[in-house]
Amino acid sequence: MSRRIPLKIFGALVALWLVAPTLVVIPLSFTGQRSLAFPPERWSLRWYEAFFDDRRWVADLLNSLQIAALVGVLATVAGTAASYALTRGRFRGRGVAGALLIAPMLVPTVVFGVGVYALFLELRLVGTFTGFLVAHTVLALPFVIIPVSSVLSRFDTTLERAAAICGASRARAFFRVTLPVIAPGLLSGFMFAFVTSFDEVVVSLFISSPYLETLPVRMYSSIQRDVDPTIAAAATLIICFTSALIAVALLAQSRRRRVS
Amino acid sequence: MTAISPRPAPGPAADRPAGPGPRSGDAGGGRAPRSRRPLLLVPTVLLVLAGFVYPVGTIVVRSVTQPEFGPQNFSWLLHDATSLQVLGRTLVVAALATLITLVLGYPYAYLMTVSGPALRGLLMLAVLMPFWTSLMVRVFAWVIILQDHGVLNTVLGALGLGETHLLGTTTGVLIGICQLLMPFMVLPLFNAMRSIDRRVVQAGMICGAPPWKAFWRVFVPLSLPGVFAGSLMVFILSLGFYVTPAVLGSPRQELLPNALYTQISELLNWGRGGALAVALLLTAGVLLAVTTWVSKRVTGKAAGVTGGLEL
Amino acid sequence: MSPRSPFPGAVTGAFRGARTRRPAPAGVALATVGVLLTAGCAQGGPGEDADAADLVGQPAGTVKKDALDDVRMTFVSYGGGMQDGQEGAFVKPFAKESGADVLTDGPTDPAKIKAQVTSKNVLWDVVDTTPWDAAANCGTLYEKLDYKIINTSQLPDQTPESPCMVPSLIYGYGLYYNADKYGDNPPTGWADFFDTEKFPGKRAVDGRPTPTPGIFEAALLADGVGPSKLYPLDTKRALRKWDAVKSDLTYWKTGAQQTQIAQSGQADMVMAWSGRVYEANANGANFRPVWNNSFTLYDVFAVPKGSKNTKAAMGLINYALGAQQQTKQAEYTSYAPVNTNSKPKLSPQAKKLDPVQETVLNQSITPDFAYWGKNRDKLSKAWTDWLNR
Numbered sequence: 001m002s003r004r005i006p007l008k009i010f011g012a013l014v015a016l017w018l019v020a021p022t023l024v025v026i027p028l029s030f031t032g033q034r035s036l037a038f039p040p041e042r043w044s045l046r047w048y049e050a051f052f053d054d055r056r057w058v059a060d061l062l063n064s065l066q067i068a069a070l071v072g073v074l075a076t077v078a079g080t081a082a083s084y085a086l087t088r089g090r091f092r093g094r095g096v097a098g099a100l101l102i103a104p105m106l107v108p109t110v111v112f113g114v115g116v117y118a119l120f121l122e123l124r125l126v127g128t129f130t131g132f133l134v135a136h137t138v139l140a141l142p143f144v145i146i147p148v149s150s151v152l153s154r155f156d157t158t159l160e161r162a163a164a165i166c167g168a169s170r171a172r173a174f175f176r177v178t179l180p181v182i183a184p185g186l187l188s189g190f191m192f193a194f195v196t197s198f199d200e201v202v203v204s205l206f207i208s209s210p211y212l213e214t215l216p217v218r219m220y221s222s223i224q225r226d227v228d229p230t231i232a233a234a235a236t237l238i239i240c241f242t243s244a245l246i247a248v249a250l251l252a253q254s255r256r257r258r259v260s
Numbered sequence: 261m262t263a264i265s266p267r268p269a270p271g272p273a274a275d276r277p278a279g280p281g282p283r284s285g286d287a288g289g290g291r292a293p294r295s296r297r298p299l300l301l302v303p304t305v306l307l308v309l310a311g312f313v314y315p316v317g318t319i320v321v322r323s324v325t326q327p328e329f330g331p332q333n334f335s336w337l338l339h340d341a342t343s344l345q346v347l348g349r350t351l352v353v354a355a356l357a358t359l360i361t362l363v364l365g366y367p368y369a370y371l372m373t374v375s376g377p378a379l380r381g382l383l384m385l386a387v388l389m390p391f392w393t394s395l396m397v398r399v400f401a402w403v404i405i406l407q408d409h410g411v412l413n414t415v416l417g418a419l420g421l422g423e424t425h426l427l428g429t430t431t432g433v434l435i436g437i438c439q440l441l442m443p444f445m446v447l448p449l450f451n452a453m454r455s456i457d458r459r460v461v462q463a464g465m466i467c468g469a470p471p472w473k474a475f476w477r478v479f480v481p482l483s484l485p486g487v488f489a490g491s492l493m494v495f496i497l498s499l500g501f502y503v504t505p506a507v508l509g510s511p512r513q514e515l516l517p518n519a520l521y522t523q524i525s526e527l528l529n530w531g532r533g534g535a536l537a538v539a540l541l542l543t544a545g546v547l548l549a550v551t552t553w554v555s556k557r558v559t560g561k562a563a564g565v566t567g568g569l570e571l
Numbered sequence: 572m573s574p575r576s577p578f579p580g581a582v583t584g585a586f587r588g589a590r591t592r593r594p595a596p597a598g599v600a601l602a603t604v605g606v607l608l609t610a611g612c613a614q615g616g617p618g619e620d621a622d623a624a625d626l627v628g629q630p631a632g633t634v635k636k637d638a639l640d641d642v643r644m645t646f647v648s649y650g651g652g653m654q655d656g657q658e659g660a661f662v663k664p665f666a667k668e669s670g671a672d673v674l675t676d677g678p679t680d681p682a683k684i685k686a687q688v689t690s691k692n693v694l695w696d697v698v699d700t701t702p703w704d705a706a707a708n709c710g711t712l713y714e715k716l717d718y719k720i721i722n723t724s725q726l727p728d729q730t731p732e733s734p735c736m737v738p739s740l741i742y743g744y745g746l747y748y749n750a751d752k753y754g755d756n757p758p759t760g761w762a763d764f765f766d767t768e769k770f771p772g773k774r775a776v777d778g779r780p781t782p783t784p785g786i787f788e789a790a791l792l793a794d795g796v797g798p799s800k801l802y803p804l805d806t807k808r809a810l811r812k813w814d815a816v817k818s819d820l821t822y823w824k825t826g827a828q829q830t831q832i833a834q835s836g837q838a839d840m841v842m843a844w845s846g847r848v849y850e851a852n853a854n855g856a857n858f859r860p861v862w863n864n865s866f867t868l869y870d871v872f873a874v875p876k877g878s879k880n881t882k883a884a885m886g887l888i889n890y891a892l893g894a895q896q897q898t899k900q901a902e903y904t905s906y907a908p909v910n911t912n913s914k915p916k917l918s919p920q921a922k923k924l925d926p927v928q929e930t931v932l933n934q935s936i937t938p939d940f941a942y943w944g945k946n947r948d949k950l951s952k953a954w955t956d957w958l959n960r
Binding site: 342407408409410428510511512514522525526527528 | 680682683685686689690778779780821822824831835836837956958959
């Protein structure tokens with residue numbers, strides 16, 4: 001084992017590079033100055049006050065959460081239906097359909113963003129809730145379809161047929177038998193879709209307006225336009241939020257393991 | 261989508277690799293006619309057609325119709341020194357990002373395969389951070405670190421290593437991009453390596469090969485599908501970065517997505533923007549095709565990239 | 572690899588590892604649904620425009636109480652501390668008094684205004700912009716202002732140079748240096764800005780595609796052209812001068828970046844807007860002005876053509892021009908007021924950067940806005956090409 005020590009050091013350094021830089025925003029959010037200088041010379045909580053006092057920051061955070069939650073639901077439903085058809089069905093054009101549905105992941109986002117911008121200008125959807133839902137759902141679909149299809153294709157279909165033999169309708173068999181088994185896949189699909197939308201910035205930059213923008217768009221314009229540590233407070237809140245999600249996920253996992 | 265269009269689907273199930281028993285058994289099972297199932301696909305496909313294919317198609321069409329029908333935008337692209345430079349720089353950055361993540365990711369993924377569950381869990385958690393932490397948070401953090409009087413220079417100064425100037429340079433952009441793309445390299449590598457039977461490497465050593473040679477001649481070739489998959493993913497994704505170069509880079513060293521953004525949202529030049537978009541799409545498509553071909557040649561199967569597509 | 576997966580292995584492969592350790596708790600789904608239910612939907616575009624009758628004839632600095640109750644409108648400026656100052660001085664008070672919901676955006680970008688107007692997707696109602704842009708595009712990109720709503724009687728010049736704008740503030744644009752670095756032997760004029768032997772150090776300059784007037788003028792002045800002989804601008808000569816120092820330049824793209832660069836010490840000399848240097852100094856930097864041949868400029872309020880809230884926009888502009896509002900704006904930002912009755916009490920820091928003090932006006936230059944307006948595209952292209960070279 002000892003000859004792996006250099007490898008371990010290397011791994012530790014890479015892990016450090018992956019994780020540590022992001023954490024720098026936490027101390028910065030407690031700076032006492034209107035400055036991004038690091039380390040801060042004085043400390044305060046004023047940027048958290050600024051965040052919660054500023055209607056725009058809070059509104060954008062709520063917009064992001066709402067859009068992400070709805071996109072999570074939409075993409076999970078649409079993606080699961082599609083995955084079911086793709087993995088169970090046998091029809092011409094199945095490969096094309098599969099490729100089509102995951103294309104949004106492979107086409108450079110900025111190209112998609114420009115296209116959606118063109119379309120939304122025509123349809124007057126720039127800066128609308130509907131616009132965000134459509135664009136983000138399309139982007140999130142692959143992230144649902146991939147894990148869900150993978151779970152579905154490993155699923156033993158004899159269970160479904162057993163249910164059918166016992167007289168269950170196809171829908172009933174799906175909801176009573178298939179769904180519980182593939183639920184973890186669905187949930188991770190939902191999480192992926194949620195995060196995809198919550199984090200999306202390039203397409204959102206094109207389709208947002210002062211009347212409706214999301215948190216990442218606000219952060220982007222804050223970096224570009226202001227010297228304002230409020231963004232550090234926002235970033236710290238996001239880090240806490242996602243860390244809490246991961247912690248809950250890990251806890252749930254360990255509990256499930258104990259149960260089974 | 262041209263970039264990953266599969267070959268015309270061959271006859272059903274004919275050349276599908278024989279799956280394990282129960283799965284292939286469902287081919288004729290079930291009571292409902294199979295043809296009903298695509299119905300479930302219809303709403304989703306319609307959504308993607310309207311919300312993705314149509315918009316992207318519009319941009320492609322506009323590249324040859326705006327301001328008038330003809331190839332003028334492409335001849336601009338191919339004759340304008342600045343945009344050629346931007347195109348070249350984008351390709352170089354994407355290639356470098358691929359190389360760097362591969363060099364850093366390969367040993368990392370290897371360490372993951374050979375280490376115990378606890379260490380592997382930690383390494384996995386670290387590599388998955390980019391999925392969980394907001395892109396904007398990470399980019400902002402890099403600004404704090406790379407700025408001239410930022411964390412990095414403070415550390416370098418304390419170590420007596422002198423100062424660097426990274427914010428506003430392509431190097432700064434690369435540092436940010438590589439960090440964001442690491443999971444897309446490490447995960448396919450890890451998956452490929454995990455499925456390698458380590459006894460094969462031991463066999464090589466038993467046959468008298470020194471460890472490094474056994475590793476190089478036996479392990480590395482077996483991990484190539486992961487290398488291809490990861491590199492492809494990283495290269496394609498790094499072509500599309502807008503925010504990172506806009507924040508960490510310099511306006512004087514634009515990358516293609518930034519030039520595209522400027523053309524559309526500031527100059528309203530849909531034609532030239534469209535031409536740039538087509539250039540991005542073509543690059544990604546050609547790359548996908550070439551990697552598939554090479555991967556097939558080298559690893560003897562296309563499974564690494566599009567195998568699943570040929571149903 | 573599951574043989575039945577209908578997707579490229581590369582793609583699915585990237586997620587396989589993730590999938591196995593990505594269990595998602597049902598609680599999260601519940602929590603997000605909760606957010607949906609409680610947050611309500613706070614979006615939508617602009618509401619109805621105001622009724623002109625409520626706005627006509629109001630003295631500058633006033634608006635009828637609750638006159639704009641159903642209005643949702645936008646105010647756009649150059650961001651950072653300057654925009655914060657403007658919001659504090661008149662945007663928020665206006666919103667409170669009139670009942671309008673005023674959203675803010677920025678930074679002002681002539682390209683974006685053009686894009687909004689041409690694509691008929693006008694999202695900005697009041698913009699703090701440049702006189703040369705507003706004057707040159709009056710009637711095409713900007714609405715003609717309604718002087719029945721906007722009271723100009725307290726402006727220094729009661730008929731603005733163009734019917735599409737009124738001044739919003741006065742600022743200085745020039746050379747500022749780090750006093751800690753140059754100490755007893757500071758730079759004294761543009762020639763020193765271009766003399767990197769005598770004055771080593773990074774310089775920060777305008778890196779935007781549409782630069783503030785002065786960028787060519789500064790180089791020509793440094794090259795020995797007299798202030799009265801600057802126009803028409805010899806851009807080739809100016810850019811040759813810039814060539815000589817290019818390796819010592821760093822670029823700002825927004826006002827806030829000027830502040831950031833000065834504050835973090837990224838550059839020792841900045842060619843910047845006076846208020847941004849004031850902000851940097853207020854946060855610990857020590858930059859001093861060189862007023863000799865600096866430029867005195869002003870911003871204007873204008874309304875993009877096709878704004879959905881033109882009436883309400885003019886109401887906000889009229890409110891912003893009040894003596895009290897202009898005084899507050901000056902005290903917050905150090906930029907000089909445009910209302911003749913406005914007498915701000917500047918802090919000592921702000922006083923040092925006051926662009927309308929006697930000593931400054933005596934030695935500063937006003938760029939030829941008409942020339943810049945007429946030649947904007949040509950000048951912008953020259954600068955952008957040089958930046959990208």
